[in-house]
Amino acid sequence: MENKPYILVVEDDKPIRNFIIAAIDSQGYRYIETSKGNEAIALSMSNNPDMIILDLGLPDIDGIEVISKIRDWSSVPIIIVSARDNERQKVEALDKGADDYLTKPFGIGELLARIRVSLRHNVKNKYNNNDIIDNFKVKDLLIDFNKRRVTIENEEIHLTPIEYKIMSLLCKYSGKVLTHNFIIHEIWGTSLGSETQSLRVFMANLRRKIEKDPAQPEYIYTEVGVGYRLIDE
Template identity: 50%
Template sequence: MSENTHCILVVEDEKGIRNFILRSLESSGYQVISAENGREAKELFLSKCPDLVLLDLGLPDIDGVQLIPLLRDWSNVPIVIVSARDQESEKVRALDLGADDYITKPFGISELMARVRTALRHRGVSLTAQPEMDEVFHIKDLVIDMRKHQVLKAGKEIHFTGTEFKSLALLAKHVGKVLTYDYILGQIWGPHAKNDNQILRVNMANIRRKLGENPAEPKYILTELGIGYRMLEDEE
């Protein structure tokens, strides 16, 4: 396979898992560098400027969660957590600190590669960015036009309330990324709605109903239980 121009930093202290990830990425043509601990990770991040970071949280010298804000201060490159920690609170904390995605061990290589491709496609997007008023998003058969305040599905217009439209546009802006409940609430309703997930659930249910989506087989919006929501891409 031809060489990929993307460089990926793998931060993983378990040799077997690290080598498995390295071989998988290299066989797909990516350039790969690796670190066994937080100190090496910081040095390689600053010297090599990778396009994406795969970060384990259980490092020998530092909790990987502590690395996230440091890396985010230096760059907006995607950070995908690869960890055995499967508690919802751990996932939410990592995502709120600036991680772009979270994969729980054990994982399938096809899932890992799909998440890597998704993150790289959107590596220039910051989670703190707001949708620009003149942007047009194309997600599957949806067209979301910010200037016209219009949503088309397969060419047919669907009416959304102002809050529903802003929520859909926010997810589209960050397509493929998990947005936590608190992040969405803060962006759409402001800090006064903190922890009021019920209003968000009702809002998302209305959006899905208008999109004609079956929550059991989501086509557009995936619920990450206990964490938040993700706008799906064609590949997923």
């Protein structure tokens, strides 16, 4: 039990907090809970959790501020659970450093799946930060970074230099939602603007090359109005 991940749950709605705790307890995860943002910041410093599940609408300070303060010193995975479904607020939370965003109401299965992905990504970051990743594989997609070779079902596909850079970025953060602004900054070194349409075009081209049915993607998912996410399992 001692080796199980330790999760900080920050939610002021007690029934929802109990729902989340019941879900993570069913998997044997350890947890600590609070209903306030300032206490969440203190608990994250003193308890060093493996993950934080955070509501944005807290009674003392806004969840966005909690993210900003924790990101000053920690890269712990943060999953937002919020009734706010405004795209601007989702983008703000992700740009401030949240790793994922679940809109209430949500099911236990989806919550646990997002937790597994974030925990797995965090483990990879801890142990592979100084390593060069040779390849990335998910389902039938394989990327050999040494050879700059991308294959689907063992069939090589050709990517342009920009498409390859985008694909590599998605692989690096697989399972995590990357906002349009983050991708554009990493690929073109600019902020949202003239490159927004370019990103849409490149993503459409990528999908045509790697997806059996681009309208029903298996690998690259669109988070409407927010960004893109490459599957991690």
